[in-house]
Amino acid sequence: YAKAAGRNNYQFYAEPMNAAAARHFELETHLRGALQREEFVLFYQPIVGTQDGRVQGLEVLLRWRHPEQGLVAPDDFIPILEENGLIVPVGEWVIRRACEQSMAWQRAGLPALPLAVNLSARQFVHRGLMQAIRTIVDDTGIDPGLLEFEITETALMQHGGQTLETLGQIYSMGIRLSIDDFGTGYSSLAYLKRFPVRKIKIDRAFVRDLETSSEDQAIVAAVMALAGSLQMAVVAEGVENEAQLALLRRAGCEFAQGYLFARPVDAEAIPALLQKPD
Numbered sequence: 001y002a003k004a005a006g007r008n009n010y011q012f013y014a015e016p017m018n019a020a021a022a023r024h025f026e027l028e029t030h031l032r033g034a035l036q037r038e039e040f041v042l043f044y045q046p047i048v049g050t051q052d053g054r055v056q057g058l059e060v061l062l063r064w065r066h067p068e069q070g071l072v073a074p075d076d077f078i079p080i081l082e083e084n085g086l087i088v089p090v091g092e093w094v095i096r097r098a099c100e101q102s103m104a105w106q107r108a109g110l111p112a113l114p115l116a117v118n119l120s121a122r123q124f125v126h127r128g129l130m131q132a133i134r135t136i137v138d139d140t141g142i143d144p145g146l147l148e149f150e151i152t153e154t155a156l157m158q159h160g161g162q163t164l165e166t167l168g169q170i171y172s173m174g175i176r177l178s179i180d181d182f183g184t185g186y187s188s189l190a191y192l193k194r195f196p197v198r199k200i201k202i203d204r205a206f207v208r209d210l211e212t213s214s215e216d217q218a219i220v221a222a223v224m225a226l227a228g229s230l231q232m233a234v235v236a237e238g239v240e241n242e243a244q245l246a247l248l249r250r251a252g253c254e255f256a257q258g259y260l261f262a263r264p265v266d267a268e269a270i271p272a273l274l275q276k277p278d
């Protein structure tokens with residue numbers, strides 16, 4: 001009996017694992033040529049002011065148009081790119097493409113909006129990062145003040161001294177920095193103070209149940225107090241309804257991002273979105 005149960009358990013757990021492993025392998029194989037085949041595409045999601053709902057910036061979000069599977073979400077392929085190191089060239093492509101797009105929008109007469117680009121830990125510690133950024137800024141002619149890099153709390157805390165140096169170099173180019181997914185990792189408050197970071201993005205895990213969870217309300221209040229004393233701006237992620245927005249506003253949160261305002265859209269949809277009356 002024990003043996004039979006053991007076998008059942010084995011089958012129960014092993015089969016989904018094998019399916020996941022097979023998918024991982026399949027994606028990995030295809031990802032290797034995805035950049036050359038031009039299968040990556042950038043989506044953009046507005047970041048708005050909580051008081052007036054006006055668009056204050058756009059977050060750049062990577063998508064992969066898989067030839068058979070259609071649009072693949074970043075959570076399914078970015079961990080693979082980080083694992084095999086391809087995040088470095090792909091991440092550089094993201095920065096370049098976003099800068100080119102910003103310049104195209106400006107030439108078309110759209111307001112010059114700040115663009116927030118996600119940077120993974122692996123990119124962040126890569127030796128060639130600063131040179132790549134300088135080359136992209138030179139080639140595209142973008143005002144570095146329009147660029148912002150989002151780095152997760154965990155990535156920031158990983159590499160002490162070198163991180164501080166890279167952050168300083170980015171900051172001295174006039175590029176802004178923000179801490180992504182704030183509250184999900186472990187930040188040292190002493191470190192936060194030393195980083196030239198002016199913005200915190202509250203993870204959507206704390207926004208989701210904001211209406212009903214007094215714990216989440218307390219966390220948001222604590223983040224607002226911390227940000228206030230460190231003179232950092234705060235963006236709330238994943239705002240999906242008016243009740244959440246009202247609570248965030250009341251807590252003093254100045255910026256928000258979420259399906260309530262707009263989903264991430266492709267570049268062609270942005271001009272209409274900016275002209276939409278609020």
Ligand code: C2E
Pocket residue numbers: 045060061062073074075078091094118119120150180181204237238239240257258259260264
């Ligand atoms: P993130 O940087 O925290 O980006 C916000 C994520 O929340 C996006 O998921 C966005 O589509 C989603 N989101 C926005 N508003 C709402 C909402 O109201 N409700 C819900 N449920 N979700 C919302 P997405 O685009 O799937 O990206 C997932 C993560 O992948 C990003 O999280 C970021 O960590 C990573 N990522 C995306 N693009 C890049 C990139 O170019 N480079 C790197 N290194 N990472 C990227």
Ligand code: MG
Pocket residue numbers: 059118150180
């Ligand atoms: Mg982000």
Ligand code: MG
Pocket residue numbers: 180181201203237
């Ligand atoms: Mg985030």
Ligand code: MG
Pocket residue numbers: 181
């Ligand atoms: Mg995230």
